Amino acid sequence: MANNVKVLGFLLAFAAYVFCQEEELKIDVTHTVEKCERRTQKHDLVTMHYVGKLDNGTQFDSSFERNQPFQFQLGIGQVIKGWEQGLLDMCPGEKRTLTIPPNLAYGDKGAGDAIPPDSTLIFEVELVHTADGPVPPNVFKQIDVNKDKELSHDEVSDYLLSQAVQHGQNIDKDSEDHKNVVQTIFDHEDKDKDGVISLDEFSGPKHDEL
Ligand SMILES: [Ca+2]
Numbered sequence: 001m002a003n004n005v006k007v008l009g010f011l012l013a014f015a016a017y018v019f020c021q022e023e024e025l026k027i028d029v030t031h032t033v034e035k036c037e038r039r040t041q042k043h044d045l046v047t048m049h050y051v052g053k054l055d056n057g058t059q060f061d062s063s064f065e066r067n068q069p070f071q072f073q074l075g076i077g078q079v080i081k082g083w084e085q086g087l088l089d090m091c092p093g094e095k096r097t098l099t100i101p102p103n104l105a106y107g108d109k110g111a112g113d114a115i116p117p118d119s120t121l122i123f124e125v126e127l128v129h130t131a132d133g134p135v136p137p138n139v140f141k142q143i144d145v146n147k148d149k150e151l152s153h154d155e156v157s158d159y160l161l162s163q164a165v166q167h168g169q170n171i172d173k174d175s176e177d178h179k180n181v182v183q184t185i186f187d188h189e190d191k192d193k194d195g196v197i198s199l200d201e202f203s204g205p206k207h208d209e210l
C-alpha cells in the first residue's frame, strides 16, 4: 500500500491543480548577466538560492539562511509549477522575482504550517548553476503496454503492481485498497470520463513524440 501511495502521489502531483482556477505567473528579472554561459532548459539539474515569502511579506523559507543552495531537476514535477515555469531560460547569476498564484504553488491545501491554503507566493531566486540532467523515463509509454495510446484501468493497475514488485512488495490486485488507488487516478486523470486516459489527459512524465 505504501508504494501505491507513493506512485499515486507522483501521478497526482501533476493533476493537483487542474481543478483550480488558472492564474498567471509573474516573472520580474531583477538582475541580468552580460555573459550568459548557458540558459536553463527542461530536464536541467539546477542549483538555486531563493527566499520565499507570502504576499503579506512573511518569509517562510530561505536557502541563504541555511547557507546551502537548493538543487533539483527541472521538468519532472519535483517542485511547484511556478518554479517549473519561472526558472526556464535563465542564466547563471541571473536573479528573478517570481509571483506565483496558488494554482501554480500549493493550491487550496497549502503546505504545513508555513503556507496557508490559497497563498500567493513571492520567491526571490538566483540561479547559481545549471547543467544537463538525465532524461526521465516515458511513464506513459511504460504503462501503455498494448500501444494504443490510451491507458486502460487494467494497464494502470498492472503498472502499479509491477512498480510494487520492483520495490519488493506484493499487492493483491483484487484488494479494495488497490482498486481505490486505480479509481482515484482515473478520477483525476480521465478528464472526459470515457474510461481511458489519453496522452493529452495524462499528467505524468511523457514525451511529445509518442
Ligand atoms: Ca493502452
Ligand SMILES: [Ca+2]
Pocket: 189, 190, 191, 192, 193, 194, 195, 196, 197, 198, 201
Ligand atoms: Ca479519457
